[in-house]
Amino acid sequence: MPWAYALCVYALSCSMWRENVFPMNVGIKDVARVAAVSPATVSRVLAGRTVDPVMRDRVLEAVRETGYRPNLAARRLRSRHTKTIGLxxxxxxxxFFTAVSRTVEAIAYDHGLRVIFCNTDEDAAKEAMYMQLMQEERVTGVILAPTREGADRIAHLESDFPIVLIDRAAPNASCDSVVLDNEAMAARLVVHLHRLGHRRIAGLFGTDTVTGRERCDGYERAMAECGIPGEVVPVPHEREQAQRVIAALLGDVARRPSALVVSNSVMLQSVLRVADTLGLEIPRDLALTSFDNEPWMEFVAGGLSVIEQPVEEIGRTAVTMLLDRLDHADCVTRRVVLAGRFIARGSGGRGAEA
Amino acid sequence: MPWAYALCVYALSCSMWRENVFPMNVGIKDVARVAAVSPATVSRVLAGRTVDPVMRDRVLEAVRETGYRPNLAARRLRSRHTKTIGLxxxxxxxxFFTAVSRTVEAIAYDHGLRVIFCNTDEDAAKEAMYMQLMQEERVTGVILAPTREGADRIAHLESDFPIVLIDRAAPNASCDSVVLDNEAMAARLVVHLHRLGHRRIAGLFGTDTVTGRERCDGYERAMAECGIPGEVVPVPHEREQAQRVIAALLGDVARRPSALVVSNSVMLQSVLRVADTLGLEIPRDLALTSFDNEPWMEFVAGGLSVIEQPVEEIGRTAVTMLLDRLDHADCVTRRVVLAGRFIARGSGGRGAEA
DNA sequence: AAAACATCAGAGAACGTTTTCCCTATTTTT
DNA sequence: AAAAATAGGGAAAACGTTCTCTGATGTTTT
Structure with a gap:
């Protein structure tokens, strides 16, 4: 009784008898028989190759009549191209990732490619498992936002298919990549806060990603250039732990900075939660800046000042690079660095920027 | 030059020569040769069937040595079960959907099932295309959040695989489904607002989904029971259009209600945007309640009062039902209705609920 | 000790396509 | 008008697995 937790379970329409209108499995041979042609001809018609029009029409009619649907497993096995990419x-x-995924999916389908979508939850083991799956699926290529371990592993790995790294890629990565100019964008946030008069600016960055690393570098460089000491706070991905770390930072009045540079929007939500429980008002008690732009950010904390990433462009570029790589396998690896857009709203506090 | 828009493109590591350490395509036969056994035995070892231990070890060693990876296309073709579900x-x-997807994916993988993830963007044509793809992939089953047209189509359709509807399902649907008790939950929101003293409560519901329909029904019933006239506002899915409709409602002072029941969180964001541009403060000028709970909702408009859906449970139940249906194909169809959780925060305005 | 039975490895068919090869019919060239 | 070239359809191989069937090797029963 697996539905014990259900509010209620209705049972309906008793006899769903399977009267199969069509033979259970219609194959290309059945179509061929109905159309009185050879299987090869049916295949050719379906592939859109030149076939005598009268035969073609016979085949098409037979396809309609039999309700034939190609078997993709068989097709992929024989033709040896899967027309599939992994994401x-x-x-x-x-x-950020759902937005990129949406674009990747749309563009891939425009190119007649299917996409296998996977989510690693920042878990290197899951990632490795999925990469293996990609290999077993014999995918055409993979678009990957790797964990840090994953990025390391890929550097040493010679895979059967091209890989395009997104969002996270070491500068010396051995495959194509499209990333944000993380350093510059993090620096931009620091400069923004500095101009607003903040001098105690802490940086919260993920511990497990090269993106976090890069943003941290940009933060540190900018802080140095502003001539003020920085405080880097490594924040784990898991929500509970993240909130503990943040609470430790903000809960101690002596330690508490006046402004924060936060590495992404999920981390930002942890910050908001902690600030709320501590009774901190934003931006009065704590100024906030972050990466990623989402609709709700307009309405929180007097409008959050953030770096918006060009999500469509990232997705589009990744697919384009992957496709291009298929044609030019031995070409040099490319690294595309995209600029983000700084959106100034109210969460920086302390008067307006010049 | 497809990267004209790039901030910069670095070209790296010139000669990525493909020195293939292993023969390009290692098959089960190659493994068999190396291990000096028959292909059948290799297959048996890989499937975990009983094989002489010494042979088994030889095979395992050969697999390691050759770097063999099974070809899933071939496996699926021959074995005639794809171990794949569509979502x-x-x-x-x-x-809401990303949360459900995450659960479905995790549970499916626990059961050794791969999931093909698809996004229709509320487009019935895309949905139909994907359903056809599922057929061509010969999936084991499908979990589907249908558009309204899709729900209608499925009622007439006899598909080759079981389908579990989530989030949206007509009460008379011809397949298994797991849904929220939309009517009761919408009514709950109305009651909440009524108790707070609101008398002019409008309901904003999607035009294209049965979920919107059900929530609307609950809203209307509850309004009738409270003895106050309701105003139902159909809101299209597309953002621009949605905002126009909402602006028309809230912009006209005479027409403007004192409180809103909003059907989901994306619609809610449109409402927030419009309220913001109109200079409406929440909850002072406009009380707000909605479906779906997300972390940021704590921090907007004094905390949004919402109906939280049991996302994990929805995903888990959907997979369980699908699996169960595979064992009991001819069983009656089931409809699981789950209760949501009402979370009262500040966005209802006008004093506290009794 | 012989007969019946169980166990398990190998040979080869099968899964549903695409593709190669060959052959015929037609068109083009000389 | 004959020869060469081209086009396009059919037969059969191939893709990499799993699965069925058969036979051999032990193991138990009488």
């Missing part, structure tokens, strides 16, 4: 993201709850 | 959602940007 492996690190956190499906992060709207 | 078709209507809007990947809606966090």
């Amino acid at each position: 492996i993201v690190a956190d499906i709850r992060n709207p | 078709i959602v209507a809007d990947i940007r809606n966090p």
Whole structure:
């Protein structure tokens, strides 16, 4: 009784008898028989190759009549191209990734490619498992937002298919990649806060990603250039732990900075939660800036000042690069660095930027 | 030059020569040769069937040595079970669906099932295309959040695989389904607002989904029971259009209600946007209640009062039902109705609920 | 000790396509 | 008008597995 937790379970329409209108499995041979042609001809018609029009029509009619649907497994086995790409993201709850995924999917389908979508939850083991799956699926290529371990592993790995890294890629990565200019964008946030008069600016960055690393570098560089000491706070991915770390930072009045640079929107939500429980008002008690832009950010904390990533462009570029790589396998690896857009709203506090 | 828009493109590591350490395509036969056994035996070892231990070890060693990876296309073709389920959602940007997807994926993988993830963007044509794809993939089953047209179509359709409807299902649907008790939950929101003293409560519901329909019914019933006239506002899915409709409602001071019941979180964001541009403060000028709970909702409009859906339970139940249906194909169809949880925060305005 | 039975490895068919090869019919060239 | 070239359809192989069937090797029963 697996539905014990259900509010109620209705049972309906008793006899769903399977009267099979069509023979259970219609194959290309059945179509061929009905159309009185050879299987090869049916295949040719379906592939859109030149076939005598009268035969073609006979085949098409037979397809309609029999309700034939090609078997993709068989097709892929024989033709040896799967027309499938893998998309492996690190956190499906992060709207940045869902936005990129949506674009990737749409563009891939425009190119007649199916996409296998996977979510690793920042878990290197799951990631490895999925990469193996990609191999077993004999995918055409993979678009991957790797964990840090994953990024390392890929550097040493010679895979059977091209890989395009998104969002996270070491500068010396051995495959194509499309990333944000994380350093510059993190620096932009620091400069923004500095101009607003903040001098105690802490940086919260993920411990497990090269993206976090890069943003941290940009933060540190900018802080140095501003001539103020920085405090880098490594924040784990898991929500509970993240909130503990943040609470430790903000709960101690002596330690508490006046402003924060936060590495992404899920981390930002942990910050908001902690600030709320501590009774901190934003931006009065704590100024906030972050990466990623989402609709609700307009309405929180007087409008959050953030770096917006060009999500469509990231997705589009990734697919384009992958496709291009298929044609030019031995070409040099490329690294595309995209600029983000800084959106100034109210969460920086302390008067307006010049 | 498809990267004209790039901030910069680095070209790296020139000669990625493909020195194939292993023969390009290692098959089960190659493994068999190396292990000096028959292909059948290799297959048996890989399937975990009883094989002489010494042979088994030889095979395992040969697998390691050759770097063999099974070809899933071939396996699926021959064995005639794909161990794959389809998951078709209507809007990947809606966090409700991403949350459900995450659960479905995790549970499916626990059961050794792969999932093909698809996003229809509320487009019936895309949905139909994906359903056809599922057929061509010969999936084991499908979990589907249908558009309204899709729900209608499925009622007449006799598909080759079981389908479990989630989130949206007509009460008379011809397949298994797991849904929220939309009527009761919508009524709950109305009652909440009524108790707070609101008398002019409008309901905003999607035009294209049976979920919207059901929530609307609950809203109307509850309004009638409270003895106050309701105003139902159909809101299209597309963002621009949605905002126009909402602006028309809230912009006209005479027409403007004092409180709103909103059907989901993406619609809610449109409401927030419009309220913001109109300079309406929440809950002072407009009380707000909605479906779906997300972390940021704590921090907007004094805390949004919402109906939280049991997302994990929905995903888990859907997979369980699908699996169960495979064992009991001719069983009656089941409809699981889950209760949501009402979370009262501040956005209802006008004093506290009794 | 012989007969019946169980166990398990190998040979080869099968899964549903695409593709190669060959052959015929037609068109083009000389 | 004959020869060469081209086009397009059919037969059969091939893709990499799993599965059925058969036979051999032990193991138990009488």
